[in-house]
Amino acid sequence: MLKIKKLNRKNTKLENKFPIKIVQFGEGNFLRAFIDYAFQQLNKHAGFNGGIAVVQPIDRGLVKMLNEQDGLYTLFMKGVKKGKEIQDIELITNIVKGVDPYANYSDYLNLAKEESLEFIISNTTEAGIAYVDTDNYNMMPPSSFPAKLTVLLHERFKYFKGAENKGLTIIPCELINHNAETLKEIILKYVSDWKLGDDFKSWLFESNSFHSTLVDRIVPGYPKDEIESYNNQLDYQDNLIVSAEAFLLWVIEGGDDLKAKLPFSKTPLDVKIVNDMQPYRTRKVRILNGAHTTMVPFSLLYGNTTVKETVDNSFTGSFINATVFEEIIETLQMDRAELNSFAEEVLDRFRNPFIKHKLADIALNSISKFKVRVLPSILEYVNIHNKVPKHLTYGFACLIRFYKGNWQGETLPVNDSDEIVQFFNGIWGGIDSFSEISKAVLKNTEFWGQDLTEIKGLTKAITIALEEIESNGIEIGFANFSNKI
Secondary structure (H helix, E strand, O other): OOOOOOOHHHHHHHOOOOEEEEEEEEHHHHHHHHHHHHHHHHHHHOOOOEEEEEEEEOOOHHHHHHHHOOEEEEEEEEEEOEEEEEEEEEEEEEEEEEEEEOOHHHHHHHHHHHOOOOEEEEEEOOOOOOOOOHHHHHOOOOOOOOHHHHHHHHHHHHOOOOOHHOOEEEEEOOOOOOOHHHOOOOOOOOOOOOOOHHHHHHHHHOEEEEOOOOOOOOOOOOHHHHHHHHHHOOEEEOOOOEEEEEEEEEEEEEOOOOOOOOOOHHHHEEEEEOOOOOOOHHHHHHHHHHHHHHHHHHHHHOOOEEEHHHOOHHHHHHHHHHHEEEHOOOOHHHHHHHHHHHHHHHHHOOOOOOOOOEEHHHOOOOHHHHHHHHHHHHHHHHHHHOOHHHHHHHHHHHHHHOOOOOEEEEOOOOOOOHHHHHHHHHHHHHHHOHHHHHHHHOOOHHOOOHHHHHOOOOOHHHHHHHHHHHHHHHHHHHHHHHHHH
16 A cells, blocks of 8 residues: 655654653664663653664664654564563654764764763674774774764763763663673773873763663564555554564663663563663573573474474473473572563563564574573582483483484584584594483583583483484483483
């Protein structure tokens, strides 16, 4: 259907704009479906009255298209909550302007002079928080995000003559641990390299604050395969539709001052401002990512192709459920009710019919993922219970068998470094004994950071599991394995 009505502020009668409180580095799908939506809820529920100026962090991006729609776009949120499918549509209205520093550098620098500016938000991908030694102060603009931000902060320092009350609250959302500390270190290196002075350095420390974060929301982005059905739900033409799951979690390190600045407690969103975000990071990595990584080889060998199939199937779904609730959660030092609630939300997310998450797509670099996401749960379970966890150990054996590369005449989607693939080709092609295969893998300290044959009962359990998988398949093999350990 041809839409006559263009999406802009005049046609939607939204010509009054909020004052700029946030400068946001990045205009991609995630920020628009997560950060901009979250701040819109603050405007709605807490009288935050905050507008966003979006900075395009690289020389190609969506700022021109965003400005053509006066910063407006539609967010579609779909998911499952407590077994029920939910869907919500929201027109995002809090972006005041988009700035391309590559096309108009002075427009970028002028953001530093905004009286109402309070926050810097970023998501420039994991590679975005990086030191680039070729960046210098006089580039228009410098290439890296930290260098651009250093220039912007220095411009603000100069314009307001080092006023204490003109410092900013800096909240990076890139998916690296300790993202704020890392960003701050790089900024300070530029301050030193560019000889910006002790007064500016003192202002950075004393008048600005840096807050590490954990962000969690699946954002498929622009729904190109279903765009017609999305557009048919609107009475205007939107070229920047973005889709996301319903679930949203934002954990920010900070104290009472930050809670006062960002009163998310007045909104329905799950935004936690805490002294230490590491327990929440551990919870996410162990439960959500750990379940994902455990299920991939196990479920592919069983015959499933997607995450949803895995949790919906009576056998594989029961296996993952027990893995999470009986083993992973057992190892976490947080409130049990909160852990159970989070795990239930994770399983609802896995069941989301609107997101087709293929197991083969998650299989990339499974060895390194297993070390970070799953192995700590196994080791802590052994430490607590003095025995190996049944489901996680069987999942470990499935991982080892998966790296053989073929199963029942089919090629498996092994996707890892040449060194890791060659290692497994060597042991599966050159060793006949399951016991020796187990020992060879578990002894590989380059994989695991330690010799896992020293973990009581693990080598024997992996050996039994491999024998059962090879002889009887995944389901019967697990039943036999359970009776033998």
